Amino acid sequence: KQEVTQIPAALSVPEGENLVLNCSFTDSAIYNLQWFRQDPGKGLTSLLLIQSSQREQTSGRLNASLDKSSGRSTLYIAASQPGDSATYLCAGTYQAGTALIFGKGTTLSVSS
Amino acid sequence: GAVVSQHPSRVICKSGTSVKIECRSLDFQATTMFWYRQFPKQSLMLMATSNEGSKATYEQGVEKDKFLINHASLTLSTLTVTSAHPEDSSFYICSAKGGQETQYFGPGTRLLVL
Numbered sequence A: 001k002q003e004v005t006q007i008p009a010a011l012s013v014p015e016g017e018n019l020v021l022n023c024s025f026t027d028s029a030i031y032n033l034q035w036f037r038q039d040p041g042k043g044l045t046s047l048l049l050i051q052s053s054q055r056e057q058t059s060g061r062l063n064a065s066l067d068k069s070s071g072r073s074t075l076y077i078a079a080s081q082p083g084d085s086a087t088y089l090c091a092g093t094y095q096a097g098t099a100l101i102f103g104k105g106t107t108l109s110v111s112s
Numbered sequence B: 001g002a003v004v005s006q007h008p009s010r011v012i013c014k015s016g017t018s019v020k021i022e023c024r025s026l027d028f029q030a031t032t033m034f035w036y037r038q039f040p041k042q043s044l045m046l047m048a049t050s051n052e053g054s055k056a057t058y059e060q061g062v063e064k065d066k067f068l069i070n071h072a073s074l075t076l077s078t079l080t081v082t083s084a085h086p087e088d089s090s091f092y093i094c095s096a097k098g099g100q101e102t103q104y105f106g107p108g109t110r111l112l113v114l
Helices: none
Strands: A004-007 A008-013 A019-025 A032-038 A042-050 A056-059 A064-065 A070-076 A086-093 A107-112 B002-008 B010-013 B019-025 B030-039 B044-051 B067-073 B078-083 B088-096 B101-104 B109-113
Touching: A004 A086, A008 A019, A008 A042, A019 A086, A019 A107, A019 B019, A032 A064, A032 A070, A032 B101, A042 A064, A042 A070, A042 B101, A070 A086, B002 B088, B019 B030, B019 B088, B019 B109, B030 B067, B030 B078, B078 B088
Parallel strands: A008 A107, B010 B109
Antiparallel strands: A004 A019, A019 A070, A032 A042, A032 A086, A056 A064, A064 A070, A086 A107, B002 B019, B019 B078, B030 B044, B030 B088, B067 B078, B088 B101, B088 B109
16 A cells, blocks of 8 residues: 655644655655645645656755655755745655545644 | 535534535636545544435445435535434535646535434
8 A cells, every 4th residue: 555654743843954755655656745734724835846757856954855766755945934834745746647646644833 | 727616504403303505616627536524633534425426435334315415517526424413513615626636625524413
């Protein structure tokens, strides 16, 4: 069964700290990988999409990498801010056009 | 980016009633729509995949007679929760995919069954 695991489940950091969120998948034959942000009681905001031929994507203070051989992805957040507090979800597809398989998320709290 | 809407955003209903949730792609044609469900503190779990003009494909453990999915046009898919019970209370999110690989998510519908 294809599963996505995210570690840690929760993380608290002071403002300004750089941090890394981890995502691993049981089947390394991942096709696309996507990171989302979810605020409490809200829908999903897509942060970064790493397509099958790519290894890394960057947007502002966010950087996501994908290592298919090890079955891992990381989301790096630089200079964290209180507004970054949310749950971050990692999700992957294994074939073009198929649904995303989600991890349970990492809930981030950034204190000022 | 492309926009997907869901309606209603929140619904409260009595046990035994049916609830219909709409998912619309506003500025693109969605050949495929996915329906997910998210219980509190849990991740999103795929319920079914819906292709325009054909029957939905349900994931194992999802009752197709209870969760009716219709994808009659390239911009609209509906999920009807029939004879809803309190255990169906959840956050239902749809996503839509057009010609490219990116899936665009709706804002979700929170269902509470009393």
